[in-house]
Amino acid sequence: MSRSQILIVVVAIALAAGIFFLPKVVVNEEDKENFAKAETTAGTPEGHSEDDGHNHGAEAGAAADAHATATPEQLMALATARAKYNKATDAQTRARFASELAAAYSTASKYDSAGYFYEIAAETRGGEKSYRQAGDAYYEAFSFAATQERANELGSKARSMYEQVLKNNPSDLDAKTNLAMTYVATTNPMQGIMLLREVIAADPNNEKALFNLGILSMQSGQYDKAVERFEKLVAVNPQHVEGTFYWAVALAETGQAEDAKALFNKVKGMSKDPALAASVDEYLAKLN
Structure with missing residues (x-):
C-alpha cells in the first residue's frame, strides 16, 4: 500500500x-504539438482536452502530484496512438485504434481518458471484455477523483460500463464489487452495501x-x-x-x-x- x-x-x-480515495488529476495533451513539446518536459495537469469530447478543466493544485505526469516515452506513445485513431475511416478500425489509444492512456495513468476510449471501442465491439476494460478504467479514475462532482461523474460512467458487464456475466463478482463501491460514494450508499453483501453471499472468502x-x-x-x-x-x-x-x-x-x-x-x-x-x-x- x-x-x-x-x-x-x-x-x-x-x-x-x-469519499475515501486518493486525489488524482488526469491529463490529456490537446494535440500533436503539445505532445512534441512534452517530449523533454513532464506533463502538467490540464484536465481533459476538447478533442476527447469531454473537457473538464484543471483540478485542484493539491492533486497535481507525480500521478498527473507522463514520461516523454508515454507521451510519444499517446501521440502515435492518437494519430492512428484520427486517421481511421471505418468503425471497426477506429474501435481497434480506440483500444490502443485507451491502453496508452492507461499506461500513462490517465484513466478517465482511457475509459473514454475503451467505451468508444466497447460501443462498437460490444462484449463483456470491452465493457470491463472501460469500467475498470473509469473506476480507477473514480478512485482518484479530487472532488465530489468528479467522483459522481466518473462513478456514473463506471456503473454504466459494469452494468453492461453484469448483463453478460452476472457472476463477475469483481465487477459487482467495483459497482458497489461507486454506489457507496453516492446519496444511496446502502445500494452499494447490499451489492457487497451479495458478493459475500456468493463468495464468503x-x-x-x-x-x-x-x-x-x-x-x-x-x-x-x-x-x-x-x-x-x-x-x-x-x-x-x-x-x-x-x-x-x-x-x-x-x-x-x-x-x-x-x-x-x-x-x-x-x-x-x-x-x-x-x-x-x-x-x-x-x-x-
Whole structure:
C-alpha cells in the first residue's frame, strides 16, 4: 500500500467521509504539438482536452502530484496512438485504434481518458471484455477523483460500463464489487452495501468485498464489525498487509490494545513501505 493510500483512508476513517480515495488529476495533451513539446518536459495537469469530447478543466493544485505526469516515452506513445485513431475511416478500425489509444492512456495513468476510449471501442465491439476494460478504467479514475462532482461523474460512467458487464456475466463478482463501491460514494450508499453483501453471499472468502466492507464499517464507527471483516480477510489471506493493518486499527478502536500491538508489529515485518511503518509507529505510540 502506498503512503498516499494509507493516509487518505486513515483520514477518511477519522472524518467518516463519504469519499475515501486518493486525489488524482488526469491529463490529456490537446494535440500533436503539445505532445512534441512534452517530449523533454513532464506533463502538467490540464484536465481533459476538447478533442476527447469531454473537457473538464484543471483540478485542484493539491492533486497535481507525480500521478498527473507522463514520461516523454508515454507521451510519444499517446501521440502515435492518437494519430492512428484520427486517421481511421471505418468503425471497426477506429474501435481497434480506440483500444490502443485507451491502453496508452492507461499506461500513462490517465484513466478517465482511457475509459473514454475503451467505451468508444466497447460501443462498437460490444462484449463483456470491452465493457470491463472501460469500467475498470473509469473506476480507477473514480478512485482518484479530487472532488465530489468528479467522483459522481466518473462513478456514473463506471456503473454504466459494469452494468453492461453484469448483463453478460452476472457472476463477475469483481465487477459487482467495483459497482458497489461507486454506489457507496453516492446519496444511496446502502445500494452499494447490499451489492457487497451479495458478493459475500456468493463468495464468503472474497477478499476485495471483505476489505471494502471492513473499511465501510470503520467509516461508520462500527469497529466491532470491522474487526470481524478484517479477521476473516486475514484468515483467508494471511499475507494481506492492508487487511492486517486495518484489523489492528479496528482492534485498537475497540480497546483491544494488546492484540492490536501484536498485529501492528506483525505489519512492520510484512512490508518495507516507510509510510506504512510510520503509520504503525504512530498507532503504537498511542497504545503504549
